[in-house]
Amino acid sequence: MLNKKITFIGGGNMAEGIIRGVISNEIFSPKNIAVFDILSERRKYLNVTYGILETEDVTVAVKDANIILIAVLPQNIVSVAQNIKDHISESTIIISICAGIKMEKLENLFESHHKLVRIMPNTMIDVQHGYSAANVNEQVQPEDKKIVETLLSALGQTMFIDENLFNAFTAYSCAGPAYIMYFLAAIIDSGVESGFSRKDAAAIALENLIASALTIQKTGKHPYQITDTMTSPAGTTIAGLHVLSESSFHGTIMSSVKSALERTNELE
Known part of the structure; x- marks a missing residue:
């Protein structure tokens, strides 16, 4: 089990699938998982269903997080970044599963000195077979990649690839x-x-x-x-x-x- 705190920004179906996976595989303790979603009923549902923490203030949710996983609609990531980037430690791993948001944009939004990871999740998440693709920036160290791989092991296998292969991964995997x-x-x-x-x-x-x-x-x-x-x-x-x-x-x-x-x- 990772002795880390993870905050989910966005509590939709994909985020829920990851939450369910990391808890059932004992990768994170529910007490170390927080979620922020603009819909209060969604936050409450995730809190009641999985025993994780819910928060109404996204800046509070990210302040002490070791890992931040952003699972919002692509058009909403700019406002998310504006709200949280001044409250994130440089040691925090920021993971985006927002479709189509490239590493260059993530670095522009959060600044390149942050540890940034772009993920294309496994579509067979419920049976934990299949690959998730991951791309990291230069700030992500080998030990950080191991943390990412452990997190994604709840979904299946992980393959670190060049970003120029992400479209091919979408079409093929x-x-x-x-x-x-x-x-x-x-x-x-x-x-x-x-x-x-x-x-x-x-x-x-x-x-x-x-x-x-x-x-x-x-x-x-x-x-x-x-x-x-x-x-x-x-x-x-x-x-x-x-x-x-x-x-x-x-x-x-x-x-x-x-x-x-x-x-x-x-x-x-």
Whole structure:
């Protein structure tokens, strides 16, 4: 457990997911977590549900915090910075999960001598699998990165990346589960068409997905190395893979991610 005080500015769904994760994984004690939200009913809900501290004054909330996590709408971060920047110690780690707010803007808002971290949270936060992306400024030391990584371990894995990869992370990692869900839906439907109940088809598909992922993780092999061992001459599996190859399945997936990245760049 981190013997640190953390203050959340903004108590929306993503902030709540992080709060729930750090408490359930015993990374922070509820008594060391404070939240400020402009909605008093939201503050009260988080206080009653998780036993954390609520505060009506954001300057008081950040004064003694070791970590400040800003989870407000992007258009509100300027006013947040104006209200709190003169009340923050230089040793405090400031984390932003505000979509589209780059490190350069964070340094302009809070000044570059502060320890600043930009986070793109894991979208599969409730099951604590998947990656969160993190980018830090020069003031963040190795020991600070360890604290950030420990905090984010409540959400899954952490990957420190260059900021120029954030859009790619959005298109590939954040949207990634949607591509896999789409594929799973098709596999399950094919199981039903083959004669299995939808419950049994889903159970088989999920076990195959988990087993495939664990096999790649354990062996470190490329997926094609594994499928090569599964295809016997004139066999069943190679016949099925033939159809996927004819339908440009591989290229379609790559094009999907490329299209998502292009759209992410447009929205920046």
